[in-house]
Amino acid sequence: MKKNIIILSIIMVFGCTNKPDNGKLNIVTTTTMITDLVQNIGGDHINVEGLMGSGVDPHLYKASEGDVNKLVHADIIFYNGLHLEGKLVEVFEKMESAHKTPIALSDALDKSTLIGSDYFASNYDPHVWFNIAYFKLFAQKVTSILSEKDPKNAESYKANETKYLEQLDQLETKIKTTIATLPREKRILVTAHDAFNYFGKNYDFDVVGLQGLSTATEAGVQDVQKLSAFIIEKEVKAVFIESSVPKRTIEALQAAVNSKGHAITIGGTLYSDALGNKGSMEGTYIGMFEYNVNTIVNALK
The missing domain is CATH 3.40.50.1980 (Nitrogenase molybdenum iron protein domain)
Structure with missing residues (x-):
């Protein structure tokens, strides 16, 4: 610097x-x-x-x-x-x-x-x-x-x-209509880091990020184990990777959960700190938001 x-x-x-x-x-x-x-x-x-x-x-x-x-x-x-x-x-x-x-x-x-x-x-x-x-x-x-x-x-x-x-x-x-199709008890959003707290607050989701609010902090073994126990307890169906965060931490979380006999999938890639490629739906703010909501709801239903 x-x-x-x-x-x-x-x-x-x-x-x-x-x-x-x-x-x-x-x-x-x-x-x-x-x-x-x-x-x-x-x-x-x-x-x-x-x-x-x-x-x-x-x-x-x-x-x-x-x-x-x-x-x-x-x-x-x-x-x-x-x-x-x-x-x-x-x-x-x-x-x-x-x-x-x-x-x-x-x-x-x-x-x-x-x-x-x-x-x-x-x-x-x-x-x-x-x-x-x-x-x-x-x-x-x-x-x-x-x-x-x-x-x-x-x-x-x-x-x-x-x-x-x-x-x-x-x-x-549009997104409120889509979210309304997902029962409240299924609205648990697990992602790589806590970028979605405002989303959770507005649309009644429980949001849990493996790395906390900043990607500058690395997730440790204890973080993975603690979150895997939470996922099993709440019977969460899917977790999500983020386009701007390496996917290895979420893959480690998935492996930890599956090793305990609870099947969990990676529900897709969400766009959190950056939009997608130009020319794609996710390449605009409006398209990104709609894409994220569709991905979350479809994976957690």
Whole structure:
């Protein structure tokens, strides 16, 4: 990280020449969820570069020299905040000292409504995008910032926001209908790490993650044994791997459960900290959410 800070300082002083210059705002985003959101609101009026791609774990992500260059030349930087992008915090703080302020979308949220966490310096669970109401507030924040920076296109940003919020309303209606087909006693979601607490709170699931809230912590043998006992006691039918987390820990859990005479399957791959590939259903926030719900419900029925 010290290397990145040195690079950042040099670029701040001397500048570079590879900044896109087509009259549009140059936006840099961190996670794939935020990239998708900003593209939906900004449309053709902005250039968007996301630092993280499909399957990338934001908890462990480190900025490259190219990333730092993108950040320095951005007109606006949007990130999640709540220490989700923990290893980028030092870079963002350095940029703030140079009078370029990255925007944490989580600042739009009422902190008193968030789920607490001792794993993060913010003391909150940062996986807030699994609350659609919070993601709507993200959309409103993005619209406000884009309109402030580019007032001539404010009406277009507002129209895009209205359309996107309607799509989020439709998403919520659809997933509630799907979840309603799963009896409450079967709503036990076991995954690689605790990314789904907001999902569980909103849709009445018991959520258990093998690695806790942050993938920076490794699951040990005792964690596996404790969770396997819980799975057997609750007669859980399936567990889930995550696209941005190595599957070996869930496979070890499956083996531990099966060795005790309780058959359990891997119910599929969920998208937690990153979206799927571009062009796929899971490659957008809305598609990812619907895909996850369908995968969970079908496996646990």
